[in-house]
Amino acid sequence: MPKDQNSEERPPGDQRRALRSPLLVQNVKVEPAGQKAFFGYAKNISRSGMFIGTTNPKDPGSQFNVEISFPAPIATTITCACEVVWQRNFSRKSQYEPGMGLKFVDLPKELAERIDAWVKDES
Numbered sequence: 001m002p003k004d005q006n007s008e009e010r011p012p013g014d015q016r017r018a019l020r021s022p023l024l025v026q027n028v029k030v031e032p033a034g035q036k037a038f039f040g041y042a043k044n045i046s047r048s049g050m051f052i053g054t055t056n057p058k059d060p061g062s063q064f065n066v067e068i069s070f071p072a073p074i075a076t077t078i079t080c081a082c083e084v085v086w087q088r089n090f091s092r093k094s095q096y097e098p099g100m101g102l103k104f105v106d107l108p109k110e111l112a113e114r115i116d117a118w119v120k121d122e123s
Contacts, residue, residue: 047112049103057087057100081105
């Protein structure tokens with residue numbers, strides 16, 4: 001069954017819980033000179049990816065670098081490559097926030113494990 005890219009529901013099997021405080025996420029452009037721009041807020045996150053709330057989601061398959069600043073206990077800022085796996089466009093009739101689901105492409109295993117433990121503690 002093909003995925004509906006404008007799904008009005010969470011993707012099947014999505015067991016993550018929303019964070020208490022959304023994380024600021026910046027789009028990091030490799031050229032020119034690592035320029036940064038506000039990208040959106042991570043509304044939920046897991047070891048494999050995150051949902052970014054934004055009114056201008058990118059198309060599925062798009063890849064780009066993002067910068068995420070984690071609060072304590074992780075207390076670090078990371079830059080990693082992500083890929084859009086689904087999007088939800090703005091609709092006045094929708095009860096769901098517009099945005100996109102991202103998959104981490106090159107997140108180090110150690111950091112993935114720290115994120116997993118942090119999300120469990122926040123739940």
